[in-house]
Amino acid sequence: MVDKVGFLITTTPGDWQDYIDAFTNVWVKKLGHSNNSIQKGPSGGAHGKDKDIKDAARDFEADSDVKVIVTAGTGAALICKAELGWEIRRSAICSQGWTGPILLAATTDKLTKRL
Amino acid sequence: MKARVNYMLDHGFQAPFVVLGNNANGQEPFQTAMTHAYNYLNSLGHAVQLQTITPQDSIPTIISGLKAQTPPIKSIYVCSDPYLTVNSKLLNDEAHDTTHGSPYIDTMFEIKEHVNQHGGNAWFGSDFNELFEKAAYYAHEIMTHTGTPDKMPNYIALLSGGGAAHTSKKGSKKKPKKNKKKK
Numbered sequence: 001m002v003d004k005v006g007f008l009i010t011t012t013p014g015d016w017q018d019y020i021d022a023f024t025n026v027w028v029k030k031l032g033h034s035n036n037s038i039q040k041g042p043s044g045g046a047h048g049k050d051k052d053i054k055d056a057a058r059d060f061e062a063d064s065d066v067k068v069i070v071t072a073g074t075g076a077a078l079i080c081k082a083e084l085g086w087e088i089r090r091s092a093i094c095s096q097g098w099t100g101p102i103l104l105a106a107t108t109d110k111l112t113k114r115l
Numbered sequence: 116m117k118a119r120v121n122y123m124l125d126h127g128f129q130a131p132f133v134v135l136g137n138n139a140n141g142q143e144p145f146q147t148a149m150t151h152a153y154n155y156l157n158s159l160g161h162a163v164q165l166q167t168i169t170p171q172d173s174i175p176t177i178i179s180g181l182k183a184q185t186p187p188i189k190s191i192y193v194c195s196d197p198y199l200t201v202n203s204k205l206l207n208d209e210a211h212d213t214t215h216g217s218p219y220i221d222t223m224f225e226i227k228e229h230v231n232q233h234g235g236n237a238w239f240g241s242d243f244n245e246l247f248e249k250a251a252y253y254a255h256e257i258m259t260h261t262g263t264p265d266k267m268p269n270y271i272a273l274l275s276g277g278g279a280a281h282t283s284k285k286g287s288k289k290k291p292k293k294n295k296k297k298k
Contacts, residue, residue, distance in 0.1 A: 003258050005254050005258075010197040010200075011197050011200045011201050012201060014232075015200060015201070015228060015232065018228065018243075018244055019243055019244065019247045020247075021244075022243075022244040022245075022247040022248050022251075023247040023248065023250060023251045024251075025248070026248045026251035026252060027251040027254070027255070030251075031251065031252070031255045033255070046197065047197075047198075047201050048170070048196065048197030048198030048199070048200060048201040048202075049170075049197075049198070053197070067257070067258050068254040068257050068258060070247070070250050070254060072243060072246070072247075073196070073197060074144050075144075075196045075197060076197070078143070078144070
């Protein structure tokens, strides 16, 4: 089994292509991980729907191969905090500890301090 | 937020302004972000109003309403969320539609993709590509057990921006000239 990164796409794969490319460029080319160690979800993206974001986060959490979840947006980070109980630190790094997935959430500015 | 508003004001955006986002029922972080932007624009003496938008609202109807005001809204400062991102092109198309004498509204965002991919006028904020590159290094440290999340420094990307208001002489004319010289 390959340890995986869950890529939680909150809008559409098209909107996220640049982000996926930026992450993949470092993850695969510079750090030497395999392409199949990136698992994207939900299929077709969450299209901004809170329920789909929550469901995707829960799916990743339930997948024992997924060790880290990466997403973007203060809203998504807040959903993780509210729905999954992840602890969130400034700049929106959510941690459930070493036994569960870790969420790295890119957010826009210092408002994330409120998280 | 102030830097983003200042960028907008420095790049041709004009009053009256609307600060648009989903702050329904005081939803955070949008309520705080929108209120800060509203208060700052107000403190600078600009005409500004808040406008709530939810997934249940019709974007064309809301934009039409802003255009029908007296005087019509000239600039929208968007506090985007995933729903607005998915519908960003529609929002921009409606704001920029001038058929039948409809007034043009400039749109300001916090993320570059709203301009590069969805037709917004300008953006100012964090470079998300840089954030995702950094996320890859952090994820690597976590998965290889060479770092722990609680000890990783909180990374804040540098702020940058691009674009300008439709009528701005600054942004719309300077950039093409620079490109021509380089070629």
